[in-house]
Amino acid sequence: MKKDNKPQKIRAISINKILIAAQDEFILQGYKGATVQSIADSAGLPKANVLYYFKNKENIYHAVLEQTLNMWDEGIGDILPEDGPKLAIEKFIRAKVSMSFNNPKASKIYAMEIIQGAQHLKDFSRTYLRQWVRDKSKVFQCWIDNGEMHQIDPVNLIFLIWSSTQHYADFDNQILTIMNRADYENDDIEHVTKFLTDFILRGCRLK
Amino acid sequence: MKKDNKPQKIRAISINKILIAAQDEFILQGYKGATVQSIADSAGLPKANVLYYFKNKENIYHAVLEQTLNMWDEGIGDILPEDGPKLAIEKFIRAKVSMSFNNPKASKIYAMEIIQGAQHLKDFSRTYLRQWVRDKSKVFQCWIDNGEMHQIDPVNLIFLIWSSTQHYADFDNQILTIMNRADYENDDIEHVTKFLTDFILRGCRLK
DNA sequence: TAAAAAACACACCAAAAGGTCAAGTTTTTG
DNA sequence: CAAAAACTTGACCTTTTGGTGTGTTTTTTA
Known part of the structure; x- marks a missing residue:
């Protein structure tokens, strides 16, 4: 029974x-x-x-x-023209850091797939992701043209935000070992979010 | 014969x-x-x-x-107190970007190893890397204490530089696909180096 | 509650892969 | 130049592993 x-x-x-x-x-x-x-x-x-x-x-x-991609999609956050650069970047970073700490496994699967040649993700990159980057770049470019934001290459900015946030998921082993800690704690999300937000906003001359 | x-x-x-x-x-x-x-x-x-x-x-x-670690070691660049924060960070970023573009394979092997749990690199992280980060953090902290540099968490700064530079090696497939390109070209190293250097120096309020 | 559908699980198989062996060939050395 | 050392290689063996087949049990349905 x-x-x-x-x-x-x-x-x-x-x-x-x-x-x-x-x-x-x-x-x-x-x-x-x-x-x-x-x-x-x-x-x-x-x-x-x-x-x-x-x-x-x-x-x-x-x-x-597929599960991983769905998560990626949900967690990507968005960059809305009406938010203006400062709020949009804040939201974007917060979403990505949150993803990294709350769902490191999805990030790792994704990372391994890309590193190994993206065999199964070529289509995703070629269509969805490429378009996403173009769309959001355009939003950044508008802000730059409007003088709301310093002149910065939007594509590389996106790459920098992706990499610096995902790092805490993909390389968690290394980070924890270096910091001589067993696990992340609740404070860490906030601390990292604040660090990255402050740093990147300054990088964009928005702070 | x-x-x-x-x-x-x-x-x-x-x-x-x-x-x-x-x-x-x-x-x-x-x-x-x-x-x-x-x-x-x-x-x-x-x-x-x-x-x-x-x-x-x-x-x-x-x-x-082992070969990979030797490369990592050679390519890591250094952060010298006598260089002062601006020059030191410039040199460091240049070294890491150079590594990423000239030796992406070493970066990928390393990344995969860490993502998969760092089974073979635990020792390296625990001893060499942890000490390296502590030493260099101390250098940054000195500059901060001397007022040569804005107050910034040195450890997270190192992580940000590592991640944003290595991204161009580890995720080259994705980056190239998004940019609709077949390969990196010579200009790319310079362009990325300049982007990251400018951005990160601004993040540190050194520019 | 009985028949149908879904879920479960043991035993088995063929292919792949790590690794050994022994018999050669080439190169070095004294 | 002969003996030793280093190198080369096909054949072979054993273990692992993805996948199947078949029969049993549980759950759903009418």
Whole structure:
């Protein structure tokens, strides 16, 4: 007799367990290094059961990646013309730092995928991301033209904000080791957000 | 009959071919995904020959990593008290950007290692890197105390410089795709160096 | 509550991959 | 120039792993 899981939810629960386990394994072992068996163990299911929900390993990876992209998309924040440069940048940085601290795993999966050649993300970069950068660059350029903001290359500014915020997720191991700490604490988000916001606003001569 | 390779250099040449091939394979396929056979193929040697020079795959990886760390070490630049904050930061950024554009592969190997938990680099981080950050932080702190520099958290400043410079190596695929370009060009190094130097110096109120 | 659908799980298989061996060939050395 | 050392390589062995097949149990549905 089984525990009375809400009916019709077994599938969703199992898939979720698998995806969480798979994310961990893919980060720690890489795509090839993560075995279906290790994912199954980590999810607390027999291997055959994992392959019952996902036809093969490739599909598991795709599902993890899709989940990651959704998160990326949600967490990206936005840059709205009506906010003006100062508020927009503040919001953007806050959103990205928040993402990094609250969802480091998504950031890592994404980073590894790009570093390894972006095989599965070429389309995403070529279409969605490229357009996003162009759109937001245009917003920055407007502010510059209006004299609301110092002359700064918007594209490289975006890259700088992405990299400096994601660093706290992707390189958390290194950062914690250097600071001789076991884990991030609540204060850290605020501290980093404040540091980056102040620094970058000054970089933009907005402070 | 063989080509007259400089005598006694066969070993050095073969090992070098293997390490170059291995670096590529490890980046593209990850540790587990890179096979001894694929490394051998890429190096133009039979598998058994590769295993003659390196007892096993683990050893190949260690050699690649060691090479990477040496490069990291050479390319890190330095932060000298006598340079004063402005020049020191300029030099530091220039060195790191140069590293990123001229040796992106080393940066990628390093990044993947850290993201995956820094299994092989824990010692390096715990000893060398931690001390480096502490030493250089102290230098920054002196400048701050002397009023030569705005009050800024030196540790996070170092992280920001590391991340924003390495981004151009680790994420080159994404950057190029977004900018709709096939490769970096010579101008890019200068452009990025200038952008980052100006921006970060402003962030430090040194400009 | 009985039939159908979904979920579970053991045993097995074929391919891939790490690594060994032994028999050669080339190069160095005394 | 002969013996030793270094190098080269195909064949082979063992383990791992992705994936399948088949039968059983649980859950849903009518």
